[in-house]
Amino acid sequence: MRVVRSLINSPYVLFSLRTLIAALFLFAGIPKLLDLPSFALAIYNYHLLPNCLINFGAMMIASIEVVCGLFLLLGIWTRSTSTILTGLTSVFAFGIVSAWWRGLSIDCGCFIGFKEEVGILTLGRDLLLLVLLLWLLVKNNDKWRLPSLLSSRPTRSASAKLLEETNPE
Amino acid sequence: MRSSIVQISILLLLSFTLGNVFGFGYFSRFEPPKEESTELAAKIEEIKALLERGEALFIDARIEEHFEAAHIPTSLSIPYPDLQDGRPEILDYIPEEQPLIVYCDGGTCHASEDAAEILKEYGYQNVRTIPGGWEAWMKFGGPVEVSP
Numbered sequence: 352m353r354v355v356r357s358l359i360n361s362p363y364v365l366f367s368l369r370t371l372i373a374a375l376f377l378f379a380g381i382p383k384l385l386d387l388p389s390f391a392l393a394i395y396n397y398h399l400l401p402n403c404l405i406n407f408g409a410m411m412i413a414s415i416e417v418v419c420g421l422f423l424l425l426g427i428w429t430r431s432t433s434t435i436l437t438g439l440t441s442v443f444a445f446g447i448v449s450a451w452w453r454g455l456s457i458d459c460g461c462f463i464g465f466k467e468e469v470g471i472l473t474l475g476r477d478l479l480l481l482v483l484l485l486w487l488l489v490k491n492n493d494k495w496r497l498p499s500l501l502s503s504r505p506t507r508s509a510s511a512k513l514l515e516e517t518n519p520e
Numbered sequence: 521m522r523s524s525i526v527q528i529s530i531l532l533l534l535s536f537t538l539g540n541v542f543g544f545g546y547f548s549r550f551e552p553p554k555e556e557s558t559e560l561a562a563k564i565e566e567i568k569a570l571l572e573r574g575e576a577l578f579i580d581a582r583i584e585e586h587f588e589a590a591h592i593p594t595s596l597s598i599p600y601p602d603l604q605d606g607r608p609e610i611l612d613y614i615p616e617e618q619p620l621i622v623y624c625d626g627g628t629c630h631a632s633e634d635a636a637e638i639l640k641e642y643g644y645q646n647v648r649t650i651p652g653g654w655e656a657w658m659k660f661g662g663p664v665e666v667s668p
Contacts, residue, residue: 387543391550405550406543414539418531431527454586456600456624456631466630468600 359486365493372483373424376436380416382463387413393460397446398453415439426496433488440484444477563651564660567621571663576619581635582654592623592657593665600624600631603638611642619646626655 358364383390391409394400400408416439419432443461450457450469458466459473467473494500570576571592578595580587587597602608614620620639624631632649639647650657658664 384538384542395550395552402550402552406548410539410543411535414535414542415532418535418538422531428527428531431524431531434524435528435531454583454625456582458630466634468631470601 360490362493362495365487365490366495368483368487369423369426369429369491369493372436372480372487373420375480376416376420377424379462380413380420383409383413384417386463389463390460393458393463396455396457396460397450398455399446399449412439426493427498429491429496430488433484433491437481437484437488440477440481444474444481447474447477560652560656561660564656564662567648567650568662570619570621576621576648577614579620579622579635579639581622581624581631586625586654590664590666593663595623595665598635600635603635607642614644616643616645618644619648620644621648621650623650623657624653626653 387406387409390413391405394405394409394412395402415435419436419439422428422432423436447459447469450459451471451474456468459469461467461473461476567576571578571594574594578592580591580595580597581600581603582597583599583601584597587595587599591597596610598608598610620636622632622636622639624635632653636647636649652659
């Protein structure tokens, strides 16, 4: 139990998790942004949105994945990006369950260029991602975030002290 | 809490801006891809004729529940996931020269094309799909067998 707790709180694990999730969203989002018509078609196949919202939805989902992925990778506003991505992943999970429930055998559209039919595997992966995002949302304080790294530069007095030690004259 | 709301708003605004850079004109209404109705109708008519003459064996690649609810008469249920799992035993009884016609749910599903590819790998060279799948078959009045 103690091992699990230390793993959950480990800054190394949190850093790896944040990097992994950020890379995943960038890997998913960039091809969508570069090929919005294909992604719009993937959304259309779910038959959940009216046609007037599909292009806008495709544009927003793809760009949110890229922007939040980038911010998450740099560790900027981790809690806010995790909140948005948790919401987005919940929407994906709802879409998959709904398509599955209606017996639609469609491409999930998760990664453009990789055909994956909606089903238990895509739903399982989505739910796992949701759990990891929630974990990141609660424990979002690894020390390798860009703001922490910038603020941990040596202070003026510390730098001066270091200078004095190396150059006594 | 307030700072989170501001940050989320900024992130969404940034996403909106980025999306506009890549997706200029994406506020327009989505036009679903559709095959010319007349062309599709002609293809369905051609397939109906094959069914009436008994010149092809129909393979239903949809899930079993859908097959049990209704299907094209004389068709055989081989759900696409089963084909993915390996060569189904039932194929041992179907000669490789037999023309096959595979169908799935509708125009938006690709299972029939993928199933046709797998069947070709198993040695069946004369494999076709129903364009628009079950949806188009129903739309253009293809005969249907409903389970009791």
